[in-house]
Each structure stands twice: as structure tokens, then as C-alpha cells.
Amino acid sequence: MxxxxxxxxxxxxxxxxxxxxxxxxxxxRTIEKLVKVLSDLKNRGLEIVLVSSGAVGVGMxxxxxxxxxxxxxxxxxxxxxxxxxxxxxxxxxxxxxxxxVAQLLLTKDVISDGNRYKNAKSTLExxxxxxxxxxxxxxxPISTEQLEFxxxxxxxxxxxxxxxADLLIILTDIDGLYDKNPRKYSDAKIIDTVYKIxxxxxxxxxxxxxxxxxxxxxxKIHAAKIATDAGADMIIASGKNPYILxxxxxxxxxxxxxxxxxxxxxx
Numbered sequence: 001m002x003x004x005x006x007x008x009x010x011x012x013x014x015x016x017x018x019x020x021x022x023x024x025x026x027x028x029r030t031i032e033k034l035v036k037v038l039s040d041l042k043n044r045g046l047e048i049v050l051v052s053s054g055a056v057g058v059g060m061x062x063x064x065x066x067x068x069x070x071x072x073x074x075x076x077x078x079x080x081x082x083x084x085x086x087x088x089x090x091x092x093x094x095x096x097x098x099x100x101v102a103q104l105l106l107t108k109d110v111i112s113d114g115n116r117y118k119n120a121k122s123t124l125e126x127x128x129x130x131x132x133x134x135x136x137x138x139x140x141p142i143s144t145e146q147l148e149f150x151x152x153x154x155x156x157x158x159x160x161x162x163x164x165a166d167l168l169i170i171l172t173d174i175d176g177l178y179d180k181n182p183r184k185y186s187d188a189k190i191i192d193t194v195y196k197i198x199x200x201x202x203x204x205x206x207x208x209x210x211x212x213x214x215x216x217x218x219x220k221i222h223a224a225k226i227a228t229d230a231g232a233d234m235i236i237a238s239g240k241n242p243y244i245l246x247x248x249x250x251x252x253x254x255x256x257x258x259x260x261x262x263x264x265x266x267x
Contacts, residue, residue: 004249007166009047009128011232012038013156017173018239019054019086024061026054026085032093034171034242038133039097041249047128049163050135051156052090058082079140090135100132105139108149111158124163153219157226157234168227169248170220171239176256177217179204194258197225224258234258 014034021027042048056068056075059082069075087103094101104123110116127134136159138149149155153170160168174182175190182188194201205217220236227234237244237255248254 004167004251007046007249009049009163009165009167010041011049011051011156011160011163011165011168012171012245013051013152013168014053014171014239014242015152015173016053016057018171019052020057020061024057024059024065026058026061026089030239030242031089034239035090035093036097037242037245039094039099041245042099042133044249048133049124049159049165050090050133051152051159052086052135052137053152054086055079055082055137055140058086076141083137083141087135094133100130102127102132102134104134104136106136106149106155106159107139107142111162117162121162128163151219153223154226157223157230160227160232160234161230164230165227165232168223168232168234169245170223170234170236171242171244172220172236173239174217174236175238176236176254177201177204177221191256192253194224194256196261197221197228197258228258228260231260233260 019027019031038048038050056079059078059080060066060068062081062085063078065078069078083105087101091101104120106120110120124134136155138152138155149158156168156170159165177191177194178188179191180188191201191204202218202221205221224234224236235248235255235257237248244254
């Protein structure tokens with residue numbers, strides 16, 4: 001039996017490097033595939049939350065920036081520009097498959113403040129009841145250092161906790177967690193299952209993200225800690241072809257699976 005047969009609520013996080021080209025412009029073919037498969041999985045009966053990066057990257061492409069600026073105010077302005085185009089595109093594509101989307105922009109105080117947490121949770125539960133697809137990003141245009149998640153890997157893990165997800169899937173520009181950096185070592189081997197995140201696992205993660213993104217593998221390991229502590233399994237897999245989600249839900253082993261501590265070896 002495919003253990004994913006019991007999964008009901010799924011958070012899928014997709015990064016900037018998957019959604020955009022080096023120029024920052026939208027990778028239309030990839031996003032179309034992503035929306036198609038998410039819509040189909042929703043038709044199967046899954047409840048889907050999409051945590052989408054890409055606002056700053058799309059904003060960069062819109063105004064002709066080739067590199068992400070260091071200044072916070074410029075990044076916030078680019079996020080404001082890019083978020084509009086990104087959501088318009090998602091709305092158009094999901095509508096084509098008969099699904100309604102809803103936008104939520106979060107800051108970290110939503111997690112730490114009890115009332116805001118309850119309000120966000122209530123809103124999301126109502127969106128599920130309305131059969132909408134929540135699309136979540138950090139509220140970059142107004143975030144400050146004190147309010148930042150810092151990266152959408154971390155945000156997606158907190159979202160998985162917030163909605164009580166069964167599974168978090170992080171689609172990224174690498175196939176999963178390797179025992180050493182595959183970009184430097186040709187003999188690097190992928191780790192298919194992690195039952196405990198210890199120092200050895202953390203040492204396997206290293207390096208920085210792409211020019212348009214914010215995270216690297218280490219941020220995904222931190223996200224795995226948050227998600228698995230909250231009772232959700234997590235998978236890191238390549239987002240190069242979003243149809244990989246079909247393979248995952250058909251029971252094929254893809255990427256690296258982090259098993260929740262509440263499930264442990266029972267998986």
C-alpha cells in the first residue's frame with residue numbers, strides 16, 4: 001500500500017529558481033505544468049496549499065534587474081511589483097481548470113502571536129471549506145528583520161504546521177539531499193529517507209541558493225525539523241518538471257523523504 005494514500009492535506013513549496021528563468025521572467029511552461037498537476041491532485045480529493053516564491057524574481061525581470069539588490073527597500077519594491085503579475089498568472093491558470101485561488105501574505109508574527117495565528121488558521125480552514133487553493137508568500141513589501149521568515153522553505157514548514165498538513169513537498173533545483181555536494185563531487189549519493197535530523201544530516205547540507213532565490217539546502221533541513229516536529233512528513237524533490245508530483249503520489253520514491261518523529265520507523 002502506498003502510504004501517501006492516507007495523505008489528505010498537502011503543502012507544496014516551489015522556489016524562485018523553478019518558477020523563473022535567470023532573467024527573472026516567468027518560466028511559463030513550468031508554471032503551467034505545476035498548476036495542471038496541482039489542479040489534478042485537487043480533483044483527486046487532496047487539499048492543496050501552494051507556497052510560492054518568485055515575487056522578487058518576477059519583479060526583477062519586470063524592471064530589468066539582472067541581480068537581486070542588497071538594499072531591503074529595493075527588494076521590497078520588487079516584491080510588490082512581481083507579486084501582482086505572479087498572482088494574476090496563477091489565477092488565470094487555476095481558473096482554466098475550474099479552481100479558485102486565494103492569496104495570503106504572511107509575516108512571522110502570525111506564528112508567534114496567538115490571536116493572529118488563530119485568525120490565519122481560521123481563514124485557511126474556511127478556504128478549504130470553500131474548495132479554494134491558498135497561495136501563500138511572505139509579505140515581503142512590508143517585512144522587517146523582526147518579522148521575516150527569511151526564506152520560503154521556513155515559511156512553508158510553518159504553513160504546514162498552521163494547517164495541520166500531512167505532507168510538505170519542497171520542489172527545488174536539486175534532486176534531494178545528498179551525502180555530499182553533488183555539484184562538487186561526482187560520487188555524491190542521494191539520501192532517500194531520513195528518520196532523524198542529526199549533526200551528520202546537517203553536515204550534508206551546505207552552500208547557498210541561486211541568484212534569484214534566498215535559500216540553500218540548509219534552509220530545507222531547518223524546514224524539515226519544523227515540519228516533522230509538527231507531525232508532517234517532508235519531501236525534497238526536483239522541481240524541474242512538476243509532473244514529478246504525479247510520480248510521488250503514485251508511490252514512486254523521489255528525492256529525499258523526511259519522516260515525522262511521530263511516525264518514525266513505522267513508515
